[in-house]
Amino acid sequence: MNIIIFGAPGAGKGTQSDLLAKNFSLKKISTGDLLREEINNKSDLGKKIKDLIEKGQLVSDEIIIDLIENIFKDQNKNFNFVFDGFPRTLKQAEILEKKLKNYNEKIDFVFNLEVNRDEIIKRISGRIFCTKCNKIFNNHFNSPLSSEHKCGDSYLKKRADDTVEVVEKRYDTYIKQTAPLIKFYIEANNLHTVSGLSSINEIFGQITSLIKQ
Numbered sequence: 001m002n003i004i005i006f007g008a009p010g011a012g013k014g015t016q017s018d019l020l021a022k023n024f025s026l027k028k029i030s031t032g033d034l035l036r037e038e039i040n041n042k043s044d045l046g047k048k049i050k051d052l053i054e055k056g057q058l059v060s061d062e063i064i065i066d067l068i069e070n071i072f073k074d075q076n077k078n079f080n081f082v083f084d085g086f087p088r089t090l091k092q093a094e095i096l097e098k099k100l101k102n103y104n105e106k107i108d109f110v111f112n113l114e115v116n117r118d119e120i121i122k123r124i125s126g127r128i129f130c131t132k133c134n135k136i137f138n139n140h141f142n143s144p145l146s147s148e149h150k151c152g153d154s155y156l157k158k159r160a161d162d163t164v165e166v167v168e169k170r171y172d173t174y175i176k177q178t179a180p181l182i183k184f185y186i187e188a189n190n191l192h193t194v195s196g197l198s199s200i201n202e203i204f205g206q207i208t209s210l211i212k213q
């Protein structure tokens with residue numbers, strides 16, 4: 001079984017893909033992890049990727065597809081993946097479909113974890129973390145002041161890019177980038193939209209029941 005999960009930054013996509021991986025014995029493929037792994041391997045490709053990232057350039061569709069193809073080659077017909085943050089472009093989606101077809105495989109489910117813009121902004125712009133114990137809080141939902149956090153206010157800090165402006169921009173870019181992909185999977189007839197506003201367990205319950213239908 002192969003699954004793709006879409007969701008804006010802050011929608012809870014990482015949590016749900018971890019749950020899917022654990023409960024359905026799937027291997028999680030996240031583009032970020034793949035890139036980091038290749039860089040750590042210090043391969044020629046890894047060096048090229050490191051160079052691109054350091055220059056602030058985007059890693060091309062071709063490179064990402066090559067990394068995915070390497071994993072497919074090693075699978076030995078055991079295709080059970082959850083793709084997190086991939087495909088990111090229509091081209092990647094089309095190539096992914098072709099590559100899977102070569103192994104007589106397909107994408108079985110695509111879940112679109114939907115959370116509206118205002119909620120995402122609240123979730124991320126309210127985020128605050130403690131530099132002493134590394135716990136993450138949220139001024140809107142889980143205030144460090146009302147919880148049993150003992151380190152003291154002086155350790156609380158916001159990530160520099162968790163501002164409303166940056167979050168808005170990130171969300172809008174995500175929606176713009178994902179729209180053609182959503183359309184592609186609606187046409188392929190395997191897109192399921194799930195509200196990301198419920199609790200982690202409720203969302204996972206919904207996803208599970210869609211899989212088991």
Ligand SMILES: [Zn+2]
Nearest residue numbers: 130132133151
């Ligand atoms: Zn703390």
